Each structure stands twice: as C-alpha cells, then as structure tokens.
Amino acid sequence: MTTPPANARVVIIGGGISGCSVAYHLAKLGWSDIVLLERKQLTSGTTWHAAGLIGQLRASQNMTKLAKYSADLYVRLEAETGIATGMRQNGSITVALTRDRKEEIYRQATLARAFDVEVNEVSPTEVKEMYPHLNIRDVVGAVHLPLDGQCDPANIAMALAKGARQRGAKILENVKVTSVLQKDGRVTGVTWTAGEESGVIEADLVVNCGGMWGRDLAGASGVTLPLHACEHFYIVTEAIPNLTRLPVLRVPDECAYYKEDAGKMMLGAFEPKAKPWGMDGIREDFCFDQLPEDFDHFQPILEMAVNRMPLLETAGIHTFFNGPESFTPDDRYYLGEAPEVKGYWVAAGYNSIGIVSSGGAGFALAQWMNDGEPPFDLWDVDIRRAQPFQKNRRYLKERVTETLGLLYADHFPYRQMETARGIRRTPLHEHLKSRGAVFGEVAGWERANWFARAGQEREYRYSWKRQNWFGNQKDEHLAVRNTAGLFDMSSFGKIKIEGKHALPYLQRLCANQMDVAIGRIVYTQMLNMAGGIESDLTVTRLSETAFFAVVPGATLQRDLAWMRKHLRSDEHVVITDLTAAESVLVLMGPHARNIISKVSPNNFSNEVFPFGTAQEIEIGMGLARAHRVTYVGELGWELYISADQTAHVFEELEEAGRASGLKLCGLHALDSCRIEKAFRHFGHDITDEDHVLEAGLGFAVKTGKGDFMGRDAVLRKREAGLSRRMVQFRLRDPQPLLFHNEAIVRDGKIVSIITSANYGHHLGAAIGMGYVPCEGETDADVLGSTYEVEIAGVRHAAEASLKPMYDPTAERTRM
Known part of the structure; x- marks a missing residue:
C-alpha cells in the first residue's frame, strides 16, 4: 500500500x-x-x-x-x-400511456427546445419503427432525444x-x-x-x-x-437472438426503463413504494455487494414489461440484481x-x-x-x-420510500409529498385544519395551500388542467383584492442581527441603504461580486444596534450561511435564528385597516403608520410587531407574534373580520396575487446568476451609500447596459395554464423560458414572468415584438409588460 x-x-x-x-x-x-x-x-x-x-x-x-x-x-x-467508456449516443424514447403523461412529455419537449437539446415528438407508429419489439397498442404519444444514450x-x-x-x-x-x-x-x-x-x-x-x-x-x-439508501432492482436477460442496437426506452407509466446492451435486454424499475436499506448502518466489509433478491417486489413490474415487450416472455433471465443507491428527501x-x-x-x-x-x-x-x-x-x-431536522434517520427512511418512485411518477404541478409529513407545524396548525386547510410542505413546514369548502374533499386531484382547488384559489384571491385575506406565514425565516457593528456589517452585505430610522423596513438584496442575487429579504431596524431580517422559509439555511460566511472576525455582530420563536399572521386587502382597528387601539392611518414601517402594537390582549409591507400588492400588515400568543391573536382577528368579508387564504392565493403584481420569487425569477438590474430591482440598490458587495458589478452593468430584462406576460386566451418552464417565443423564435407563473384571477388569464434578451434595445423595442408562450408544443399569444399589470403605480398598497 x-x-x-x-x-x-x-x-x-x-x-x-x-x-x-x-x-x-x-x-x-x-x-x-x-x-x-x-x-x-x-x-x-x-x-x-x-x-x-x-x-x-x-x-x-x-x-x-x-x-x-x-x-x-x-x-x-x-x-x-x-x-x-462504453459511451453510445443511441438516443432515448419516452412513451406515454395516458393523456396526462403525454402532456408532461410534450411540455418537456418544449423545454428541451428552449434549452437547445435536440428533441422530436413522435407518433406511436414512428416509435414502432425505431423500437420494433414494443407493444404500442395503448401508447398515445412519445418523444425522442437523439443525443441521449448509455455508457x-x-x-x-x-x-x-x-x-x-x-x-x-x-x-x-x-x-x-x-x-x-x-x-x-x-x-x-x-x-x-x-x-x-x-x-x-x-x-x-x-x-x-x-x-x-x-x-x-x-x-x-x-x-x-x-x-x-434504497434497494434498486433490475434484471438482465440472456442473449436474445437478432436483438440489434436500440435507443434507451422509458415507460414511466409502468415505472420501467429498458436498455439493450451486447444483445441482452436490461429492465429496470423505479417502483412507487421503495424499500429503504441500511437503516442501522452498512457493514464494514461491504464491497461490490448485492442485496438479497426480492422477486415478489419486482414481479408487478416484470408482468407489465412482458406485455410491453413480448420478447421478454421467452427470454431467459441471466441476472436478477438488487443493489443499494442513496436517495434524498x-x-x-x-x-x-x-x-x-x-x-x-x-x-x-x-x-x-x-x-x-x-x-x-x-x-x-x-x-x-x-x-x-x-x-x-x-x-x-x-x-x-437541507434542513437540520432532515438528518433524522426515521424521517429519511419513511421519505425515501416515496422519492425513489418520483423519478418516474407523473410530475404534476403542485404535487405534494405524501410521506414523512407533519413534522414542523405552526401554532395555528389545528385551527387551520379545523377550518378546511389543505396543507403543503416546504422545508418541512406544513403550510395551508388552500381551504376546502364545507363538504369538499380535502385532497389534491392532480391534473395539467384546472385542479380541484382552482375555484378555492379564485375565491381567496378575490377576497384579498376586494375585501381581506388572512394568511399564516409563520414559516418565514426570521433572523436577528445585533451588535455594535451590525449597521456597517449590513451596509457591506446589502445593496440598499440600511442606515435608516428605527422602525423603517428596507427591501433589499444581498449580492455576490457579479451582481447576482444571493438573498432577497426585508430588514427592519429595531434599534441603533439591532436589525430583523425576514427571508423565505426555504432559503433560511442558505441565508444564515451567507451572513455567517461574510462576518469578519473583528466585527461584534450576533446572528440569531428566531424562526420558531415568532409566528406571522399576514392581513391583506382593502378592508385590512378596518379589521385590525377593531382589535387594536393603535393608530393605523397613513400619517401615523406609513408603508414600509414597523411598530409594536397592542392586539387583543397581547402584543405584536406590525410590519406594513406586502407581497400581494394590497394594503396590509405582517404581524409578528410571540408563538404563545398566536392562537389568541388569530381568534381575535377572525372574529373582527367576519362582518368585513375576511377570508382565510392559502399559499396558492398568495402566489397568484404576487404574480399579478410581478413580485419576484427567489429560486425561480431571481437567483445568484441573475443580475439585480436585469431582474428589474435596481430601485432597491443604492450605489451612492458607499461600498458593498456587488457594487462594482452594478456600476459596470449600468455603464454597459442590460443584456436581458425581466418581463411579465399575460396570455390572451383565458383557458391555458402556465406553471413555469414554458417557452417564451419572440417574433417566432424561442428566446427564453417562463421562470414562474400562476393564474391571475383578477386579470382573468394565466400570468408568467421571464427574461427576454434586450441588448442595445429600448423599452419600446422590447415591447414592440410579438410574443407567444409555447405550452406542450402549442403556441399561445401573449401580451408583455415591463411594469406590473396589476396596480402599476402601487396605489393600493398605500391606501
């Protein structure tokens, strides 16, 4: 050695x-x-x-x-x-046996074209020509990627x-x-x-x-x-006479893939319920090992495969393989x-x-x-x-029974995980559940996505069309626009930054001006040296030496890591995660002021409580810190409440809002409201690769305040001009739906993708956002083109805007 x-x-x-x-x-x-x-x-x-x-x-x-x-x-x-290396670019074919799967793979074909991956939609007859051994009786569509392969x-x-x-x-x-x-x-x-x-x-x-x-x-x-780790199964047949080279074949509706290799056929599976392995550790001598055969577990896949590929009925099995692979939540x-x-x-x-x-x-x-x-x-x-709780082995064992099968599951929009649920709950979880909440999960948090009506089933019925909660989302969305909505947003990440160097530290990390009056709320980004967006957040100044940052729940660990990474050894700053200590109730809509005034003696007028400020208030018989901000484009407040008082404040607001049309709302309505207002979503519309000016967030960047991370990149971009711009789109036809990753077509050519989308129930059509190339172009040039959005191979006319289509002057937030 x-x-x-x-x-x-x-x-x-x-x-x-x-x-x-x-x-x-x-x-x-x-x-x-x-x-x-x-x-x-x-x-x-x-x-x-x-x-x-x-x-x-x-x-x-x-x-x-x-x-x-x-x-x-x-x-x-x-x-x-x-x-x-055995690398063969013999192509791949994915076949659909249902209309929903056909919609999915055709959407993937549109995405492939947007990403410059060669792809062809092919008919069942054309599949048979490329793969003569395949039973195509119930195949309804397929896609072929010529440069895929095997190795x-x-x-x-x-x-x-x-x-x-x-x-x-x-x-x-x-x-x-x-x-x-x-x-x-x-x-x-x-x-x-x-x-x-x-x-x-x-x-x-x-x-x-x-x-x-x-x-x-x-x-x-x-x-x-x-x-x-999970057990992963495949079989390899004996040599099959006259079996020629074939593309890789995927039949996700039957959880199966097929690969020809050296005249033999491999059949592998991603079954819906997998078998976790190695819960108690992996033995010391494990090396090139196989796991025990479990033919009963694999048999349903094999039975479908014999129907799909009749030659398997007479082919001998050379190898039945079971080996472990690692899967994540x-x-x-x-x-x-x-x-x-x-x-x-x-x-x-x-x-x-x-x-x-x-x-x-x-x-x-x-x-x-x-x-x-x-x-x-x-x-x-x-x-x-990754969330710290996710290292729990019992949680992982339960979750990976599902995640192995997700590779070939229908990838419907809004699909929710089913296993290992209910781990992180807000103080209002049972309150919301009793009122019809249907929950989704983000970073382990159970969040009300929509509220079922009396007698309505509290489950998702997935589809590429309007799902069973579409009408519920519409009612909640319009309540926010016309009366008032109440959201539980306790999953927000909440970070306290305090110490004698807190201000200069945040001035260095944040692009906006942080030296503001106590009680002011600053919307800002933290940038990398290329001007890309590392974090999208609000920061409230609590005192001379203390600030309170609010970030999305999904990015909390990322944001904490970024802050701690850039804290200098000589800076006296303490960074504390307060996420679990405070709940957040979000009251939004034109009736919000009237409702909150019924349960609080504080003055909520524009003069005393202007937009972009925070105050401690009395509410019910408790206390809260009220932040006047919005992510839906309406008058309203985010209420930060000690976890022990959350239920009391919720009950007070619910009772006070009955006469004013207050409606409990979920995350689906929050998202559809924010997309109408063209508010960006981190991870979709803005990432560390997206320049803050091209994202349309230059109003939150103050280069005159002095040096900060990314400032030079901002100045360079201002000098050179933008190469692309964030644009909002509305489909002219009210029927099609946008989710994200649809192709943006400008003057007949695919130029980009939709980064995020939802249905705009007030605007009356699907709304999406995405970047459009614009080097050397004026606003008029960008808007002077003809735009379409391609969905599953079909192009739909769209109108484009560089300003929010809903309330472009933000009058409603300052009512």
Missing part, C-alpha cells in the same frame, strides 16, 4: 464516479496536492452496478447544462485516457481517475477516512486507517463524496447531509460547501441519476471551490437547502 501523504490541499472521500469526477476536474484546473481516499476499491459502492443511462434533459436549464456536459465529457474521455459507469469512473492521476492527483484504495478534523469551525484534515496502519492528513479542504456512507460521515462532523442531489463547517464540501445523494450527473457536478464543484462562487445558479442542488 502507498502510504497517504501527511499534507494535502484537498482530501476527497469516496472513489465512486462522483469523487473521481471532482478529482479530475480539480486537477484540470491546475490544483496540486489532491488526495482521493477510497475505503475499499474504486466504484465498489454504487457506481459499479449503475444502469448507465445518459438523459440530457433535466428540470432546469442549469441541471440540463450539467447533464449535457457529462455526455460531452464521456464522449471524449476515451480518447484522452485510453479507457473505453459503462465503472469504466467512466476509472477513466476519470486515470485523467486525475495523469495530472498529479493521488488516488489511494483500501484507505478509510475515520474522521474529519476541524478547529474553530474550519476543516483542518482527516484521520485514516488502512489495515494495521493509521494516520492524519492535514488539509485545507475536504470533499464528502461518500455516497450512502456520506450521511453518517457528515453527521460525525455536525454536518447535515440527509440521504438514505426532495429527489435532488447535494453540492456545495456545508454551512456548518468551513472547507467541508459535499457531492453526494444522486437519486439514481449519478452517472449522468457526476461529470457536470464534478466540473461545477471544482469551479466553485476554485473561484469561491458557483459557475452559475446551482440552488436546485445546493447543500444549503
């Missing part, structure tokens, strides 16, 4: 395709002192038994970019390293490892990392064992690519890495620096798409580590989205 070195710049833990890709890409960037340690042998965990499917189209543009990068990399690796996963990992070694990386097998060392919140190295030997490698950085071992390894360092992998420990990086939890993901993920992580910023928006897979 080669003894590990005493020092390294980076130690990569895990020798699957993910770890090998990170090593390869860091080495390509010129890094030296790279050490990869594998507890057994390269590829011996999951990589060796992966199916090796290469599907380029993913759910977002940047995830698609990474998958395309992987495919391109695997094509050229063989020439670079001399190791055959040999183990050989690709070996090729990446060889490419890394050729550039100086050290890759050592049979060396187990036993702990990650840290001091003062930063990685300092690892300890290792190899047989009878043991030692320490001092290192600046560590990358956890430990796959299904990664969770427990991370947990030992206090790092949250929520993943859990939201079916997306983890990438980035862990917020708990500086220098602790992660690339793990690939949810059975690790082969197509790892090439691009290794590239992106290496760039991120090298530059200090990701190469583009990676929020889809950012480790900072």
Whole structure:
C-alpha cells in the first residue's frame, strides 16, 4: 500500500464516479496536492452496478447544462485516457400511456427546445419503427432525444481517475477516512486507517463524496447531509437472438426503463413504494455487494414489461440484481460547501441519476471551490437547502420510500409529498385544519395551500388542467383584492442581527441603504461580486444596534450561511435564528385597516403608520410587531407574534373580520396575487446568476451609500447596459395554464423560458414572468415584438409588460 501523504490541499472521500469526477476536474484546473481516499476499491459502492443511462434533459436549464456536459465529457474521455467508456449516443424514447403523461412529455419537449437539446415528438407508429419489439397498442404519444444514450459507469469512473492521476492527483484504495478534523469551525484534515496502519492528513479542504456512507460521515462532523439508501432492482436477460442496437426506452407509466446492451435486454424499475436499506448502518466489509433478491417486489413490474415487450416472455433471465443507491428527501442531489463547517464540501445523494450527473457536478464543484462562487445558479442542488431536522434517520427512511418512485411518477404541478409529513407545524396548525386547510410542505413546514369548502374533499386531484382547488384559489384571491385575506406565514425565516457593528456589517452585505430610522423596513438584496442575487429579504431596524431580517422559509439555511460566511472576525455582530420563536399572521386587502382597528387601539392611518414601517402594537390582549409591507400588492400588515400568543391573536382577528368579508387564504392565493403584481420569487425569477438590474430591482440598490458587495458589478452593468430584462406576460386566451418552464417565443423564435407563473384571477388569464434578451434595445423595442408562450408544443399569444399589470403605480398598497 502507498502510504497517504501527511499534507494535502484537498482530501476527497469516496472513489465512486462522483469523487473521481471532482478529482479530475480539480486537477484540470491546475490544483496540486489532491488526495482521493477510497475505503475499499474504486466504484465498489454504487457506481459499479449503475444502469448507465445518459438523459440530457433535466428540470432546469442549469441541471440540463450539467447533464449535457457529462455526455460531452464521456464522449471524449476515451480518447484522452485510453479507457473505453462504453459511451453510445443511441438516443432515448419516452412513451406515454395516458393523456396526462403525454402532456408532461410534450411540455418537456418544449423545454428541451428552449434549452437547445435536440428533441422530436413522435407518433406511436414512428416509435414502432425505431423500437420494433414494443407493444404500442395503448401508447398515445412519445418523444425522442437523439443525443441521449448509455455508457459503462465503472469504466467512466476509472477513466476519470486515470485523467486525475495523469495530472498529479493521488488516488489511494483500501484507505478509510475515520474522521474529519476541524478547529474553530474550519476543516483542518482527516484521520485514516488502512489495515494495521493509521494516520492524519492535514488539509485545507475536504470533499464528502461518500455516497450512502456520506450521511453518517457528515453527521460525525455536525454536518447535515440527509440521504438514505434504497434497494434498486433490475434484471438482465440472456442473449436474445437478432436483438440489434436500440435507443434507451422509458415507460414511466409502468415505472420501467429498458436498455439493450451486447444483445441482452436490461429492465429496470423505479417502483412507487421503495424499500429503504441500511437503516442501522452498512457493514464494514461491504464491497461490490448485492442485496438479497426480492422477486415478489419486482414481479408487478416484470408482468407489465412482458406485455410491453413480448420478447421478454421467452427470454431467459441471466441476472436478477438488487443493489443499494442513496436517495434524498426532495429527489435532488447535494453540492456545495456545508454551512456548518468551513472547507467541508459535499457531492453526494444522486437519486439514481449519478452517472449522468457526476461529470457536470464534478466540473461545477471544482469551479466553485476554485473561484469561491458557483459557475452559475446551482440552488436546485445546493447543500444549503437541507434542513437540520432532515438528518433524522426515521424521517429519511419513511421519505425515501416515496422519492425513489418520483423519478418516474407523473410530475404534476403542485404535487405534494405524501410521506414523512407533519413534522414542523405552526401554532395555528389545528385551527387551520379545523377550518378546511389543505396543507403543503416546504422545508418541512406544513403550510395551508388552500381551504376546502364545507363538504369538499380535502385532497389534491392532480391534473395539467384546472385542479380541484382552482375555484378555492379564485375565491381567496378575490377576497384579498376586494375585501381581506388572512394568511399564516409563520414559516418565514426570521433572523436577528445585533451588535455594535451590525449597521456597517449590513451596509457591506446589502445593496440598499440600511442606515435608516428605527422602525423603517428596507427591501433589499444581498449580492455576490457579479451582481447576482444571493438573498432577497426585508430588514427592519429595531434599534441603533439591532436589525430583523425576514427571508423565505426555504432559503433560511442558505441565508444564515451567507451572513455567517461574510462576518469578519473583528466585527461584534450576533446572528440569531428566531424562526420558531415568532409566528406571522399576514392581513391583506382593502378592508385590512378596518379589521385590525377593531382589535387594536393603535393608530393605523397613513400619517401615523406609513408603508414600509414597523411598530409594536397592542392586539387583543397581547402584543405584536406590525410590519406594513406586502407581497400581494394590497394594503396590509405582517404581524409578528410571540408563538404563545398566536392562537389568541388569530381568534381575535377572525372574529373582527367576519362582518368585513375576511377570508382565510392559502399559499396558492398568495402566489397568484404576487404574480399579478410581478413580485419576484427567489429560486425561480431571481437567483445568484441573475443580475439585480436585469431582474428589474435596481430601485432597491443604492450605489451612492458607499461600498458593498456587488457594487462594482452594478456600476459596470449600468455603464454597459442590460443584456436581458425581466418581463411579465399575460396570455390572451383565458383557458391555458402556465406553471413555469414554458417557452417564451419572440417574433417566432424561442428566446427564453417562463421562470414562474400562476393564474391571475383578477386579470382573468394565466400570468408568467421571464427574461427576454434586450441588448442595445429600448423599452419600446422590447415591447414592440410579438410574443407567444409555447405550452406542450402549442403556441399561445401573449401580451408583455415591463411594469406590473396589476396596480402599476402601487396605489393600493398605500391606501
């Protein structure tokens, strides 16, 4: 055995395709002192038994970019390293057996065109020509991606490892990392064992690519890495006479995929209810191991497959394989620096798409580590989205029974997770439940999405058309516009920033002017050095030395990590997460002032309580801090209430609002109201890749206040001009629906995608937002074009606006 070195710049833990890709890409960037340690042998965990499917189209543009990068990399690796990768771009076909699935895959085809991925909608007859063995009797539609394909996963990992070694990386097998060392919140190295030997490698950085071992390894360092292994099944037939090369075939309605390889057929499955594995840990000698066969579990898939592919009825089974793979609570992998420990990086939890993901993920992580910023928006897979409670093993075991099957489930809009629910509840949960609330979940929080009427079922009936709650959303939306609505928004992230340096610290991080009067609320962004948006928040000045920030619940861990990362050692600032301590009731609508005045003796007039300010108020027999802001475009207040008084305040408001038409409202209505007002949504409309000026948020940037992060990028963009602009769209036909990721068509050409959308019940049609290229153009040029939005291959006329279509002068918020 080669003894590990005493020092390294980076130690990569895990020798699957993910770890090998990170090593390869860091080495390509010129890094030296790279050490990869594998507890057994390269590829011996999951990589060796992966199916090796290469599907380029993913759910977002940047995830698609990474998958395309992987495919391109695997094509050229063989020439670079001399190791055959088995990469074949033989294409893929996805067939639909239902109208809903056809709508889904045709929407995906539109998305593929927007992302410059070659795609063709094909008829059942054309499918039969490409795949003569297929029973197409009940096929209603299909899409073909010619440049998809398949590969040999183990050989690709070996090729990446060889490419890394050729550039100086050290890759050592049979060396187990036993702990990650840290001091003062930063990685300092690892300890290792190899047989009878043991030692320490001092290192600046560590990358956890430990796959299904990664969770427990991370947990030992206090790092949250929520993943859990599941059993994953496939069969490989004996050689089938005259079986020629075929595209990869996916039949998601039957949970199955098919791959021809060397004259044999592989049939794999993503069954709706999976079998978690390794709850009590993974045995020490696990290496190239299989799990026990469970033919009863696989039999329903096989029965459908024999009908779909009749040649399977007479084909002998050469291999019945069952092996473990790691899955995450939201079916997306983890990438980035862990917020708990500086220098602790992660690339793990690939949810059975690790082969197509790892090439691009290794590239992106290496760039991120090298530059200090990701190469583009990676929020889809950012480790900072993980919630601390999600490391709970019982929670993970229950949740991953569902997430494995989601890969091939119908991806209906607004689909809710069904397992591991009810973990984070607001003080009003039972109150809302008794009044008809139908809950959704974000970051573990149970949030009322809509309220059922008396006698109406309290369940989602999913569809690509109007779902069963569409009318409920309309009633709630119009109540906010015409009378008043009451929302429970206790899931907001709430952060207190205090100390003698709190003001200069926030001035440096925030783009807006933070030196405001006590009681003022500032809407602002935190920018990166490229002018991209890292956080979208409001900050209220509570005192000379204390501020209160409000962020979306889903981004709380990200925002906390950003704030703590940029806190200097000589700054006296304390950052405290107050999310669970305070509830938030949001009272919005033209009758809001009348309602709140019935339960509070405070003065809520414009003169005494203007927009953009906060005051402590008496309410009922309790106290609250009232913030006069809005995310729906109406008069109203966000009420921040101690958790122990929340139910009392809710009951007081509910009673006071009866005569004024107050209606309980859910998150679906909140979203449809905000889309009419063209308010941006972080993670969809604005990300760390979107320049704050191009997002139309220049009004919240004050370059005259002095230096702050991103200021130079703002000044450069103002000088150079915008290359694209955020535009709001309304479909002229009131029937079609927009969700997001539909294609924006300008003068007959696809130029972008809809970043977020909903139905505008006041405006009477679907509303969407998205960026439009505009280099060298005036407002009149942008608005002078003809716009359409393509939905599942059909184009619909749309009108465009650079101002909010609802109340463009914001008069209603200042009523």
